[in-house]
Amino acid sequence: MKMIAWTATIMAAVFGTIGSSAAVAPAAPQVSLTVMNPRGEIAPPPLFAPQARIADLSGKRLGIYWNGKAGGNHFWNVIEQLLKERLPKTAIRRYDGPYDLGDALAAKIAGEVDAFFYGVGD
């Protein structure tokens, strides 16, 4: 978090102008309140664009990852059936694991498929 200097200042009101002969309406007194920023600084992560898409999935290996949240298996089972109908020449591999699959499982999946679907069950 940045170290920021803050002040709570009461600004003096100015009633008229020295040397002026014209009557000036008095300005309303103003209070300026400055407070510290309550937020925690966020270090921006390295940025990535999604990988290029695959125009033709025929002959490719397609992975389906599901994090085990109950009922998601039914959804992805049906998706697998529908994919086999629509993409008969695409191989489908199923994976499941924890909410955060971790580097090792990610590397394994990346090594075994050409593209993937990721379902969290929520």
Added chain:
Amino acid sequence: MSGYTRIEKLGKPGVFACTDNFAHDARSAAEDFGMPKARMLALPAADYYRLRRSEVAIRPVAAAAADKLIDGLRRPLSAEEASVTVKKEALEPVTVTADSYAHAAQKFNEAFLANHWGDGLPLVPPTREAVREMLGGTSRSPGEVIGTVAPKNGTVTVEMAAVNAVMAGARPEYLPVIIAAIEGITDPAYDDLHILTSSGSFNLAIMVSGPIAKEIDVNSGIGMLGYGWRANSTIGRAVRLITINAGRVWPAETDDLSPWEPFHVSQGFKPEDSCVTISSVMSSPGNYFGGGAVEPWTPQQILDNITRSLLGSRAGMLGWKRGGPNPGPMKHILIFQPELANELDRLGYARQSLQKLLYERATVPYEQLTPAEIASIQPRIDSGEIPPDRVPVFKEALKPGGKLPILDRPEDIRIVVAGGIPGYTFGMMYYREGLYAPTSDQTRKIRGATLTKAGR
């Protein structure tokens, strides 16, 4: 989303699928993991959660999604998707100006609360002087980093903790306790991500022990959960504010998802009325009956769980006596998740028919009653504790083949529809009659409002 981005970063194109209720969260998480343009497909939550119980049920949802998933892998990235930029956030000071300190403080509060930099309650302005005074409660350096808070991983320093402690209304001597709590939350071994982001409305139990608890007057005795107490309230509030302002968590708004009339209508008021109900409940966490995203559920399972809970008060039956320490049967407030209410509505139930159903299910067959339980009913009838209109029901129950209700009236089961999708069904309870007055809840029509269209 973290897992999805791990695989994408290893060179494989993917599509992330979640329900539309979580689409905003998922997009935010994609930004946190450095892939703000992640390809995503949002499934309709209102259908997904209730139909995921079987492949047959979920098939229409999957059929509608299959082609979109394939498209997500095939369709080339747009120029916008292919280029990613990061917005650098400036933590600038905030200055408000008004014609008086009171109005300036009001403007400060409105600005902070509008930015979701608070918890909805008025905040104490964290001026430099106030923060300096707060920092006097610790010998640690203001710039010392305590850690980062999920999900956005904002950094908490000692000074940032002090700023939020001021806002919470804490005293400087509480600051070391607050810092220690944040040290625990930001420990990499502690799973703050789940409790701070789950739709399950988790909260922290912060327990302060050792001599400092007494020195700073933490209440660990009578009423520690049910009343306001400065140390307890402001330490907890400061920790919550720090997680809000470092983790950047804020709940989504939910539309009215109830299929039934508003609760106040069930209490005899007109739909156009606006009402407030106050109800005594015990401070214990209440009973959980089912729902949520972790496991599929059915209305039958949840109704069975509720019935078992209602029957639990049978244990006190022998002591029921008006005006005594155990004055009579319970009243229950049941918070139905919107999905459950809508599913029951589709099955033909409404609030009133469900009250009747649960009342009739929460009964004990006459043959299973003990002689003492049977003997305990007549005095309640004679004394008028059982409402006159229910006496025939109880007399009928005390015959072979009868079933004794565990509650006095179906209306003692109050059903309220609240929460999001996915949501949980839970309950709170208290005695139907108070110890010192006849009731333990009241509903009042709001009147005299001048700044809203309703309640005038």
